[in-house]
Amino acid sequence: MCRYTNSSCLSPTVGAVPELFSSALQFFAAAQCLLTEDWPPDTIVSDKSRFDFIIIGAGTCGSIVANRLSEIKNWNILLLEAGGLPPVESNIIALDQQLIGSKYDWNYITENDRRSSQGFVNGTVIWPRGKMLGGSGGINGMIYFKGNDFDFQRWYDAGNKEWHPKIVRYFYKKLESLQDASQLRNPFIRRNYGLNGNLIINSLNSSNEHLIESVINSFDEISFRRNCDISALNAFGSGKFKINGSNGRRVSTAKAYLNTIKKRKNLKIVTNAFVTKILIDSVTKTTEGVEVEVQGQKKTFYANLEVILSAGTINTPQILMISGIGPEDQLSSKGISCKVDSPMVGKNLQDHAIVPVTVYGDKPKKKKSEAERNFDIIRYLYNRSGPLAYISSPGIAALYTDDPNLPYPKFQSFLILYEKNTSSVREAFEKRGYKQSVVNSISKLNTNHALYHFAITLLHPHSKGYIRLRSNNPKDPPLIYTNYFSDPRDLRSCVRGVKMLTKITRTTYFKSINGFLGRINLEPCNDYELDSAEYWKCICLNLVTTVYHPVGTCKMGVEPKTSVVSSRLKVYGVAKLRIIDASVMPNEISGNTNAACAMIGERGAAIVKEDYSKEKQYSI
Numbered sequence: 178m179c180r181y182t183n184s185s186c187l188s189p190t191v192g193a194v195p196e197l198f199s200s201a202l203q204f205f206a207a208a209q210c211l212l213t214e215d216w217p218p219d220t221i222v223s224d225k226s227r228f229d230f231i232i233i234g235a236g237t238c239g240s241i242v243a244n245r246l247s248e249i250k251n252w253n254i255l256l257l258e259a260g261g262l263p264p265v266e267s268n269i270i271a272l273d274q275q276l277i278g279s280k281y282d283w284n285y286i287t288e289n290d291r292r293s294s295q296g297f298v299n300g301t302v303i304w305p306r307g308k309m310l311g312g313s314g315g316i317n318g319m320i321y322f323k324g325n326d327f328d329f330q331r332w333y334d335a336g337n338k339e340w341h342p343k344i345v346r347y348f349y350k351k352l353e354s355l356q357d358a359s360q361l362r363n364p365f366i367r368r369n370y371g372l373n374g375n376l377i378i379n380s381l382n383s384s385n386e387h388l389i390e391s392v393i394n395s396f397d398e399i400s401f402r403r404n405c406d407i408s409a410l411n412a413f414g415s416g417k418f419k420i421n422g423s424n425g426r427r428v429s430t431a432k433a434y435l436n437t438i439k440k441r442k443n444l445k446i447v448t449n450a451f452v453t454k455i456l457i458d459s460v461t462k463t464t465e466g467v468e469v470e471v472q473g474q475k476k477t478f479y480a481n482l483e484v485i486l487s488a489g490t491i492n493t494p495q496i497l498m499i500s501g502i503g504p505e506d507q508l509s510s511k512g513i514s515c516k517v518d519s520p521m522v523g524k525n526l527q528d529h530a531i532v533p534v535t536v537y538g539d540k541p542k543k544k545k546s547e548a549e550r551n552f553d554i555i556r557y558l559y560n561r562s563g564p565l566a567y568i569s570s571p572g573i574a575a576l577y578t579d580d581p582n583l584p585y586p587k588f589q590s591f592l593i594l595y596e597k598n599t600s601s602v603r604e605a606f607e608k609r610g611y612k613q614s615v616v617n618s619i620s621k622l623n624t625n626h627a628l629y630h631f632a633i634t635l636l637h638p639h640s641k642g643y644i645r646l647r648s649n650n651p652k653d654p655p656l657i658y659t660n661y662f663s664d665p666r667d668l669r670s671c672v673r674g675v676k677m678l679t680k681i682t683r684t685t686y687f688k689s690i691n692g693f694l695g696r697i698n699l700e701p702c703n704d705y706e707l708d709s710a711e712y713w714k715c716i717c718l719n720l721v722t723t724v725y726h727p728v729g730t731c732k733m734g735v736e737p738k739t740s741v742v743s744s745r746l747k748v749y750g751v752a753k754l755r756i757i758d759a760s761v762m763p764n765e766i767s768g769n770t771n772a773a774c775a776m777i778g779e780r781g782a783a784i785v786k787e788d789y790s791k792e793k794q795y796s797i
């Protein structure tokens with residue numbers, strides 16, 4: 178142990194005081210070990226082993242599917258995950274941004290379409306995806322929104338009979354465990370959620386309650402009416418959202434569904450297992466198993482009943498195409514023999530695109546001292562409280578529309594707040610990949626003003642992108658074409674959504690802090706009058722990026738020409754292969770996608786069980 182000689186302090190010492198403090202510091206340094214999670218043990222599985230089901234990807238959906246299928250004791254399940262165990266940072270709620278760009282991220286970058294997102298370096302946008310047990314649910318912002326009955330009605334009306342809004346509600350409740358005591362006391366909120374599911378849903382307090390109230394009042398003044406439960410199904414208006422967290426720690430579906438069943442002998446989990454191909458008999462068009470690289474070693478595993486793809490919106494279509502299922506012309510151009518010509522694989526890519534609206538004001542001014550910041554860390558180590566236990570944003574959002582006849586919101590705006598003169602502004606916008614002129618103009622105004630960054634999302638884009646293979650090497654990242662705002666209706670809508678929000682500068686609170694809209698310096702937009710429709714059209718088109726909700730690249734539907742899987746999630750044209758992840762969504766939903774993915778995991782697993790008569794068919 179290090180002995181302090183007290184060379185830097187003024188008072189002499191007999192040693193007792195330095196000893197006292199150093200032992201406290203050592204105690205807190207050691208306390209970080211208590212933050213690690215007790216993940217399920219990794220298994221070594223011999224080459225050529227057989228299982229009943231093989232699940233590819235232990236993300237939001239795959240973790241749930243593995244749990245539910247292994248409830249059937251005589252089914253043997255193998256869950257393969259390309260990433261490893263989540264790092265400790267994934268556990269700490271406020272560090273949700275820290276894993277982006279790390280080895281726990283697939284680090285995808287979109288292609289430059291020379292039209293949208295030109296305010297980014299190289300005209301490309303960073304698209305993170307989680308690579309670990311828990312998948313994107315281990316890297317995400319933990320924000321909980323369920324969407325709108327209308328979203329699922331659209332799925333149902335398109336012929337997907339297993340996804341009626343009533344069925345969707347049932348499966349949401351099955352997965353949920355609402356924990357916040359004050360919300361549970363409110364019968365209107367209580368009845369919106371399940372109480373006994375695996376996934377914890379909580380409200381958060383924040384260190385900035387007073388300010389949060391002021392911003393919600395401002396939302397209310399511009400007709401985004403205050404709502405005490407905006408995470409609920411069919412919500413409109415503004416308020417605090419709920420998150421998947423408990424006791425200062427993230428609750429991913431891996432934590433909620435895999436950590437709780439470590440003793441099950443019929444589930445084997447292998448991490449660092451990168452699936453390179455699904456094996457399909459080219460004559461019978463039947464799935465046989467998978468080829469995998471486990472810690473660099475090639476192995477083959479076989480499936481008696483099914484292979485289930487839960488590798489997410491980008492990797493699922495890539496794996497399908499590498500394995501010979503996809504648009505024939507594309508496969509042959511990459512030297513892949515086509516086993517099933519499935520033209521929609523990789524198409525119908527939809528994302529929640531966001532644009533930044535930067536409002537500045539005199540408050541909050543207060544910057545924490547170094548001592549206060551360090552004390553916050555100790556508070557977290559001591560009892561999981563303080564800012565590290567909160568998400569990195571103030572936790573408020575608004576769901577709104579420009580058309581009062583619509584039963585669902587068209588826009589979501591959520592707030593990210595920066596105190597005056599903080600280096601975090603530059604860091605955050607640079608990390609996103611914005612060009613220097615953009616970053617400089619946003620951070621320059623922050624030198625003397627607090628920044629209220631209202632990120633605005635277009636919830637139901639008409640524009641559709643696609644994913645293509647870069648090569649036939651599974652390790653080459655696929656090409657991602659976002660096509661943001663390629664449908665002119667989206668740009669027009671987005672401008673209207675932004676204009677509705679910028680009225681916030683004229684509300685009581687923002688007037689009281691001399692709030693104003695900041696001009697963003699981007700060459701093609703500089704001649705337009707600030708806050709004019711032309712200005713926003715230019716800003717939206719050039720600064721549009723992802724809020725990380727891509728869906729739809731293997732959409733479900735009634736026939737193989739226009740969809741990839743059936744309503745029961747079976748891949749058209751090949752036996753014993755299913756997809757259960759975000760890629761099957763036919764359309765985006767009216768909110769963040771993780772909850773809907775968890776619902777798909779629950780519903781998808783129930784459909785599999787129904788098909789083998791292991792569970793009663795769920796009917797409405």
Ligand SMILES: Cc1cc2nc3c(=O)[nH]c(=O)nc-3n(C[C@H](O)[C@H](O)[C@H](O)COP(=O)(O)OP(=O)(O)OC[C@H]3O[C@@H](n4cnc5c(N)ncnc54)[C@H](O)[C@@H]3O)c2cc1C
Pocket residue numbers: 233234235236237238239257258259260277305306307308309310311312313314316317318319320321322450451452453487488489490492493496724725726727758759760768769770771772774
């Ligand atoms: C940075 C970020 C922030 C987000 N914030 C929110 C939020 O706050 N709220 C919200 O609702 N949603 C959020 N989302 C979106 C949400 O997390 C996703 O919609 C959801 O996790 C998708 O679930 P999934 O099961 O389809 O895919 P994933 O959870 O991504 O799981 C796919 C899994 O498959 C694995 N895999 C892929 N390829 C292979 C292979 N070849 N072999 C083996 N394994 C493979 C991956 O490593 C991964 O673990 C966010 C997403 C990101 C990336």
